[in-house]
Amino acid sequence: MLSLLTFPLGGVHPPESKKLTEGLSIEPMPVPDELEVILGQHIGAPCTPIVAKRADVKEGDIIGTVTKGLGVPLHAPAAGKIKDMGMSAHPMRTSAPSITITVDHEAVPAVYEKRDWEKLEPQELLAGVRDGGIIGIGGAGFPTHVKLSPPADNPINTLILNGAECEPYITADHRQMVECAGDIVEGAKILLKILGIQKCVIGIENNKPDAIAAMTKAAKEGSTSKYLIAVNALKVKYPQGSEKQLIQAVTGRKVPAFALPSAVGVVVQNVSTARAVYDAVGLGKPLCEKVVTISGKGIKRQANLLVKIGTKVSDIVAYLGGTVPGLTKVVMGGPMMGFAVSNLDVPVTKTTSAILFLTADEIDTRPHSQCIRCGWCLDACPMGLEPKEIGIYVEANRAEDTEPLGVFECFECGSCAYVCPAKRPLVQFIRLAKMKAKRK
């Protein structure tokens, strides 16, 4: 076996905690009685509703569109009646406008038929990706069709599928790679055709040997003279799945600060996004459901659930048998980059990859103390920044002066806060610094 690929600068290795769910097959969760579909699912302007109150909708009907800027249409995740257009709880923005659908459990289930996408032109495929409501569902939420239309002066030669899944606990991509390897490879071929290139590399962290085996087999079967798809095993190191780090690990190229991957001829998509692309283009099925890892010791039963977009966390908790005494923190997303939520009415969005129910022994809730200048954060930072300096500036009320320290190059992976012996909330300091430096 070849030596494992990785990025050289910084990085940490937190406990993986994936054993809880990595062996559990994807389990479709029954559709709850009510779905709250948030209008702003992706980066850019939120959708505008195009349905009226009390209107009947079928699964896959468009209920919101974007009139300006980046964006993709929003589809009804299930058949039912529009109950309300109000506000929903949101993990980051506390609340956000949404459409509430009362689900019609009697409705005829939607049927999707396989289409021969090979006959379509790249432009038609691209339109299919946009109309299917596809965004980067690995977490960033960037509209996929925009990523697939790079500026003309940056020729693309490599597509990288991100199967690193470097965040602890999360196994949603892992299970999809094991169970739906063929669909992911088919999605990769659609993406290659849109980009007009041949080469696709799928990067997977080495702690998922079954996923590597399944994807290698599917890639071999799916590769033709037109599409060259290969799997690369990556070293288990956080944040291996970060776009810039993954590109460096796989191609050796460094994306300049503030530039997009297209600057070095690369487009990166998550493996689950590739699968959604296949669903949208190959089956005509828009993005209305999501595989979400439900884990942590604070929930009765852990699972990799296939849930409808708009399913509330409280419905998931009820389905899995409730929480366990000792539950201390609920996090949407991974433990490194996710957001703690204070309200279980938060609905699942297209970018939700995990919901973690953590008990006191899984997290550290001790208060933080002063910076002792040990410099561990310098060694952990994959971007070569000095997180401690930014924290000290913020505490000294000089957050707006942190731009020369590279605060905007930080992508908030949390490696610094993870290693900090003083438990300093460095990511929060940096978010504050970004806000104030932007306002300056």
Place this chain on the structure above:
Amino acid sequence: MWTVVACLVPPLIISVFIFGIQTLIITAVSVVSCVAVEAASQKLLGREVTIKDGSAVITGMLLAFVIPPGVSPLLPILAAVMAIYIGKHILGGIGYNFFNPALLGRAFLLATFPVAMTSAWLPPLQNGSIMKYIGGIDAVTTATPLAVMKEHGMAAFTKAFGSGGDMYLHFFLGWRPGCIGETSGLLILLGGLFLIYKGYTTWHIPVSILGTIALLSWAFGGKGYFTGDPLLAVLSGGALLGAFFMANDYVTCPTNKRSQIVYGIGIGALTVLIRLKGGYPEGICYAILLMNPLSPVFDGWFKPKRFAPPQGGAK
């Protein structure tokens, strides 16, 4: 923090066998007064009392380690006030002190009790009679190897401490006059290597200090150029203790690896300069104290390497 304390225990135990139970008393007084001064300072300044974090215990142990074993137990009490209250809490508490507190305490004692601090040495005991000095120390009977070498030259040194393998072995194990915790090179080295192995510290500072001391002592420490004894230079005085437990104190050393190496070379060079040309036989204490406030300067010179600069130069 407590791991560092654990690493300091073996040199303390061996010190009891070398110099007698007196060293344990001095160390205990030093630790207790450091913790007490820390608690009192934090109360006085209206801060949270954090004596449980172990940092005052480390300062207390290190402070005792760099004073001679034959001094009065009053000295560490005074030094603790200087180290913890003036050197640490007045400046803002842990993280904001720019001098190593323990060394500041030693420097204070050197200035205020110069005779005791430069002559209260005890000769190593034979046959493990560790209770020998209980009840009063009457005679100052010896001098440290570096002092003998400085004042009387190499011939006197050989007469007093022998030469060759036996001498190196004695020095490495700790059987020589010196400060309480600095003599056993072996145990200090083991403790330091353990901290590096555990990832609490890195090799950069100790290696650059000891390498510089060895190199410069070899070049300039003998009668002619390049005739000095680099091994002896590293094993004598407080070089090992300073390199592994003092200079790499998180708060007062630079954070960037490249600046750490420059800082280490600076400490090594100043140590040799003081040893060979200065007024004191040993210089690492002042060398570290002189380099401590330069740490932020070095960190300003050497920034970590960024992942990739923006396209077309800086924004």
